[in-house]
Amino acid sequence: MASYQTPAFRRILSTSSRALRASNQRRWAQVHDVRFLATTQQPRAIVDKYREKLDRKAREEGLSSIDELKAAYANKIDDLKKQEIAKLASLRAEATPQQEPTPPPSPSSTPGPAPSTTETTSTSSTSPSESAPSASQRKKPAASGVxxxxxxxxxxxxxxxPEKELTAIWRLRHASNPNSLCAVIxxxxxxxxxxxxxxNPAFVLPVPREGQGAxxxxxxxxxxxVETKTASVLFTQLAEFKARGEFAQPHTTITHHADLAEGSASGLVLMQGQLVDGRxxxxxDARWLVMCLQRFYGGWDGDVAGEPDAERLRRGLERRRLLEWFTNADPNFSVEKLLEETERMG
Known part of the structure; x- marks a missing residue:
């Protein structure tokens, strides 16, 4: 996993705070100074509180700084993050309704007629979600838990x-779980x-709150x-991420499966996700974040009804610039510009 550059994060957030204070005539100005200053200022008190312990730990490990200590423990942090994905994958598995096994026919029963070879097989009989993988298809659980x-x-x-049938099956599979998310891309x-x-493996997105800003x-x-050939996205409240850093617990994780993108009749990527209550x-909120994710990372640029092609391309370019500015800690990035762009999506 690409590690996030903390100095860049501090620079971005401090720039964002100044931009927010200067924009008091905008739509959400009445709460910007309250909400965003509460969620984007650096937690200096927390850093100062543990700086002595972190410095001592670095010296004990023969390292010269806290940054070197963090780099030395990067693999452990990565493993903890994968364990969090595994927990969410386990929640998805528990929430998926299990099928009752079909009992074998009684020896005394009379077998029915064989099905006609010309009969069209129904969706339920061919549903790939209802067929257990063969012994050759079964694999050991992936280290990531996905x-x-x-x-x-x-x-x-x-x-x-075909696309229509696979889409219906994928959505039905997740329909019974109220905390489940799914999509076909x-x-x-x-x-x-x-x-x-x-x-650009990291970014920030706003969730509008009526009467409270975002x-x-x-x-x-x-x-x-290597193992699962998947791409997962972890969504975490910024306040939680600031307080706990790489140890923060995400509230939503979505996973993209690209196995059917090539060599299949549908040519689709299947996405599934799970929201954890109480975070x-x-x-x-999770649905809004997933929609923003797709728009900012290049999806749906050509699917905005009533918007001219030139304007659509301009908006897509602006979203891409915001991503790149954030990644590179460019001072052009600001939360104000991010809010303006997401307002247009709403």
């Missing part, structure tokens, strides 16, 4: 399904999103290119 798509769907059957759209995400959330992409976000 299930590969082969353990969720019968991939050979799923590859043969065209392969070309996802390819653009993934390329952008690898260059609340900032931090996102990180995590790629597992300060609702399902509606």
């Amino acid at each position: 299930k590969p798509l082969a353990e969720i769907l019968d991939l050979p059957k799923a590859r043969e399904l 065209p392969a070309a759209t996802y390819a653009a999103m993934e390329a952008t995400a690898r260059r 609340e900032i959330h931090f996102l990180q992409w995590v790629f597992d290119d 300060g976000a609702s399902v509606e």
Whole structure:
């Protein structure tokens, strides 16, 4: 996982605070100074409180600074983050309704007639989510805890399904869980999103609060290119991320499965996600964040009804600039500009 550059984060947030104080005539100006200063100022008290202990720990490890200490523990931090993804994947598995096994026929029963070879097979009989993988398809659980798509769907059957049918099956699979999120993404759209995400693996997004301005959330992409061939996104409240850094607990995790992007009838990437109750976000918040994620990372640039092509391209370019500015700690980035862009999406 790409580690986040804390000095860049401080620079961005301090620039954002100044921009907010200067924009008191804008739509959310009445609460900017209250909400955003409460969620974007650096937690200096927390840093100062533990600086002595961190310095002592660095010296004990033979290191010269806290930054070197953080770099030395980067792998451990990465492992803890993957464990968090594993917990959320386990919650998804527990929330998925289990099928009752079909009892074997009684020896005394009379077998029915064989089905006609010309009869069209129904969706329910070919549903890839209802066919258990064969022994050769079963794999050991991935170290990240994320299930590969082969353990969720019968991939050979799923590859043969057209887009409409696969979309219906994927949505029905998640319909019974109120905290579940799912989507189907065209392969070309996802390819653009993934390329952008690898260059910009972290970003911030606002969630509007009626009468209270907006609340900032931090996102990180995590790629597992070897075992599960998935890309996950962790959403965390910015206040939680500031307080606990890499140990912060995300409220929502979504995972993209690209197994069917090529060599299948549908050419789709399947996305599934899970919201954890009690971490300060609702399902509606999570849906908004996922929509913003897709728009900022290159999805849906050509799917805005009534918007001229030139304006649509300009908005897509502006979103991309905000991403790059944030990644590079460019002073041009500000929360005010981020809010203006997300207002246009609302």
